[in-house]
Amino acid sequence: xxxxxxxxxxxxxxxxxxxxxxxxxxxxxxxxxxxxxxxxxxxxxxxxxxxxxxxxxxxxxxxxxxxxxxxxxxxxxxxxxxxxxxxxxxxxxxxxxxxxxxxxxxxxxxxxxxxxxxxxxxxxxxxxxxxxxxx
Amino acid sequence: xxxxxxxxxxxxxxxxxxxxxxxxxxxxxxxxxxxxxxxxxxxxxxxxxxxxxxxxxxxxxxxxxxxxxxxxxxxxxxxxxxxxxxxxxxxxxxxxxxxxxxxxxxxxxxxxxxxxxxxxxxxxxxxxxxxxxxxxxxxxxxxxxxxxxxxxxxxxxxxxxxxxxxxxxxxxxxxxxxxxxxxxxxxxxxxxxxxxxxxxxxxxxxxxxxxxxxxxxxxxxxxxxxxxxxxxxxxxxxxxxxxxxxxxxxxxxxxxxxxxxxxxxxxxxxxxxxxxxxxxxxxxxxxxxxxxxxxxxxxxxxxxxxxxxxxxxxxxxxxxxxxxxxxxxxxxxxxxxxxxxxxxxxxxxxxxxxxxxxxxxxxxxxxxxxxxxxxxxxxxxxxxxxxxxxxxxxxxxxxxxxxxxxxxxxxxxxxxxxxxxxxxxxxxxxxxxxxxxxxxxxxxxxxxxxxxxxxxxxxxxxxxxxxxxxxxxxxxxxxxxxxxxxxxxxxxxxxxxxxxxxxxxxxxxxxxxxxxxxxxxxxxxxxxxxxx
Numbered sequence: 001x002x003x004x005x006x007x008x009x010x011x012x013x014x015x016x017x018x019x020x021x022x023x024x025x026x027x028x029x030x031x032x033x034x035x036x037x038x039x040x041x042x043x044x045x046x047x048x049x050x051x052x053x054x055x056x057x058x059x060x061x062x063x064x065x066x067x068x069x070x071x072x073x074x075x076x077x078x079x080x081x082x083x084x085x086x087x088x089x090x091x092x093x094x095x096x097x098x099x100x101x102x103x104x105x106x107x108x109x110x111x112x113x114x115x116x117x118x119x120x121x122x123x124x125x126x127x128x129x130x131x132x133x134x135x
Numbered sequence: 136x137x138x139x140x141x142x143x144x145x146x147x148x149x150x151x152x153x154x155x156x157x158x159x160x161x162x163x164x165x166x167x168x169x170x171x172x173x174x175x176x177x178x179x180x181x182x183x184x185x186x187x188x189x190x191x192x193x194x195x196x197x198x199x200x201x202x203x204x205x206x207x208x209x210x211x212x213x214x215x216x217x218x219x220x221x222x223x224x225x226x227x228x229x230x231x232x233x234x235x236x237x238x239x240x241x242x243x244x245x246x247x248x249x250x251x252x253x254x255x256x257x258x259x260x261x262x263x264x265x266x267x268x269x270x271x272x273x274x275x276x277x278x279x280x281x282x283x284x285x286x287x288x289x290x291x292x293x294x295x296x297x298x299x300x301x302x303x304x305x306x307x308x309x310x311x312x313x314x315x316x317x318x319x320x321x322x323x324x325x326x327x328x329x330x331x332x333x334x335x336x337x338x339x340x341x342x343x344x345x346x347x348x349x350x351x352x353x354x355x356x357x358x359x360x361x362x363x364x365x366x367x368x369x370x371x372x373x374x375x376x377x378x379x380x381x382x383x384x385x386x387x388x389x390x391x392x393x394x395x396x397x398x399x400x401x402x403x404x405x406x407x408x409x410x411x412x413x414x415x416x417x418x419x420x421x422x423x424x425x426x427x428x429x430x431x432x433x434x435x436x437x438x439x440x441x442x443x444x445x446x447x448x449x450x451x452x453x454x455x456x457x458x459x460x461x462x463x464x465x466x467x468x469x470x471x472x473x474x475x476x477x478x479x480x481x482x483x484x485x486x487x488x489x490x491x492x493x494x495x496x497x498x499x500x501x502x503x504x505x506x507x508x509x510x511x512x513x514x515x516x517x518x519x520x521x522x523x524x525x526x527x528x529x530x531x532x533x534x535x536x537x538x539x540x541x542x543x544x545x546x547x548x549x550x551x552x553x554x555x556x557x558x559x560x561x562x563x564x565x566x567x568x569x570x571x572x573x574x575x576x577x578x579x580x581x582x583x584x585x586x587x588x589x590x591x592x593x594x595x596x597x598x599x600x601x602x603x604x605x606x607x608x609x610x611x612x613x614x615x616x617x618x619x620x621x622x623x624x625x626x627x628x629x630x631x632x633x634x635x636x637x638x639x640x641x642x643x644x645x646x647x648x649x650x651x652x653x654x655x656x657x658x659x660x661x662x663x664x665x666x667x
Contacts, residue, residue, distance in 0.1 A: 030564070030568075030572075030576070031564070032532040032560075032561060032564055033532075033559075033560030033561060033564065034530070035559070035560065036558075036559045036560060037560060038560045038563075039560070048567065049563070049564045049567050050563045050564070050567060051567075052567045053503070053563055053566035053567040053599065053601050053602065054240070054566075054601050054602070054607075056240075056241045057241075062240035062241050062242075062602075063240075064220075064240050064603075064604025064605060064607065065220045065440055065441075065476070065477075065480045065604055065605050065606075065607070066479055066480035066482075066483045066484075066607050067483060068240065068607070090500045091482075091497055091498070092479065092482040092483060092497045093478070093479030093480070093482055093483065093500075093501065093607050093608065094500070095500040095501070095502075095503065095608075095612070096500055100559075100560060100563075
């Protein structure tokens with residue numbers, strides 16, 4: 001897990017390279033989906049390519065005029081059904097990803113977040129749980 | 136000069152006459168029959184008749200919806216104040232220029248190093264001809280417009296796995312697709328396969344039209360010849376003197392076009408929302424926000440972050456903090472409130488509204504969208520490729536490359552829109568990157584279409600709308616079901632509060648939607664105020 005200080009260091013590096021980022025081979029090392037749905041399959045990659053857009057690489061969220069909640073050490077993740085519901089349906093600024101991820105993808109990213117960033121909920125959710133939540 | 140004989144009654148005079156005698160509904164029918172009516176919901180400058188008797192309105196947000204409300208309500212006699220989170224007017228009506236800096240959520244800061252005079256519009260960037268309200272405000276507020284070029288026949292259609300990865304000119308794909316489809320239809324017509332559905336006489340006319348529409352030869356075939364070259368372009372253009380004779384070019388086989396999927400872009404140019412003529416303000420989209428602020432800037436309190444919205448039977452109280460000194464909570468009060476705060480933010484605030492409106496506010500997600508501006512040492516797309524404005528489409532994750540519609544044919548630097556992502560997986564994937572990674576990826580992908588990128592790229596900026604602190608998303612992403620369930624609840628006046636903005640319109644993500652929503656909201660609000 002990254003600390004606040006190391007995040008700032010990453011941000012600073014990013015700044016330095018912003019104008020020099022010409023020939024770097026970034027794109028070929030990342031996964032890009034080809035259509036409307038995500039092709040990323042693992043929880044780790046789904047988090048890095050989707051969730052961290054708002055919840056940030058260290059999952060601590062961010063605040064502007066409104067807030068993206070921190071997922072780090074977050075007790076509301078204790079019931080696995082809660083993040084499943086939010087990912088599938090969206091709510092309050094959280095987009096719905098039900099049409100962009102299949103059941104296995106939703107389960108994978110929920111399990112990843114619930115066992116990382118200071119969370120330690122070992123009761124893994126399943127694709128079946130996600131399927132049930134869709135109705 | 137044309138000479139006019141006798142008394143001529145102009146159409147407008149006639150309409151005024153009909154309006155006076157018969158009332159507005161007769162006038163509307165007359166307008167329709169004279170082919171004069173506009174499809175727009177905009178009915179001309181707002182006239183709020185009746186005395187608000189000193190009523191006050193607090194407007195939350197100084198984007199186009201908020202500033203429209205401020206301008207019109209003050210004119211109607213209201214006491215108006217506006218709270219705005221940013222330190223500038225406009226909201227998503229925004230232009231980034233050299234010297235600007237922008238810090239997105241997560242603390243990633245970008246300093247724009249564009250050359251002076253070059254800019255990118257990270258939000259709205261084009262105005263359709265039928266956005267009558269926005270165009271009217273531009274005229275009234277002296278915002279100078281220039282053409283926004285949506286369709287450039289010489290821009291590219293590109294598919295990573297087709298045509299050996301080589302981008303194809305839009306004109307060639309269009310001519311070849313149209314030509315070969317025409318050839319097929321001509322063939323079945325001649326084989327008598329349409330005899331049951333099309334009369335013989337009409338078949339003759341159909342064949343003529345297919346020959347013209349598809350650039351077919353005498354035998355109704357689409358071939359490499361000077362006839363098809365007039366549409367798809369030449370292998371050698373017509374010239375002068377001893378090198379004058381043009382050479383035809385070879386069509387791309389229909390099968391290759393079909394499999395490439397690039398045909399799907401052709402009809403996109405015909406969509407009502409992006410049909411020519413389109414416009415952009417000279418100097419950047421934020422010229423509109425600045426023009427509004429010239430009118431109502433004195434009413435706006437900047438750097439005001441709203442933290443709570445309360446109402447009771449007698450008025451509205453809004454708590455806010457100054458973002459430069461957030462420790463002290465301040466309050467603003469008024470009789471009424473027009474709230475244009477984007478819903479991802481509003482849904483998190485303590486807000487006194489009814490359950491159905493609260494449910495609507497919490498239910499509308501905002502779309503992911505990313506725009507990336509790239510500065511190059513020279514305008515190679517013009518110098519090397521004769522692309523002046525317009526958009527190339529690709530199935531690469533950058534989706535579009537848009538060429539600047541200003542500074543044509545000038546020497547020196549220029550800026551491309553190097554990626555425009557809206558909805559879909561790639562928009563989220565680009566949002567999840569750092570700004571520098573987004574720019575680097577846009578350069579790498581764009582180089583597959585314009586190899587000059589690698590040598591000419593200088594600097595870029597990338598805006599991912601979910602990381603924009605003042606919106607937390609691009610625009611309301613309505614579904615049909617969501618709209619059926621929540622839209623009316625979102626737009627109703629709730630006690631003393633009414634919402635406005637593109638999210639409360641049927642033109643989501645368009646500036647016209649923000650303005651029409653605002654005009655509709657304040658018209659209803661004013662009716663209520665005058666009645667009470």
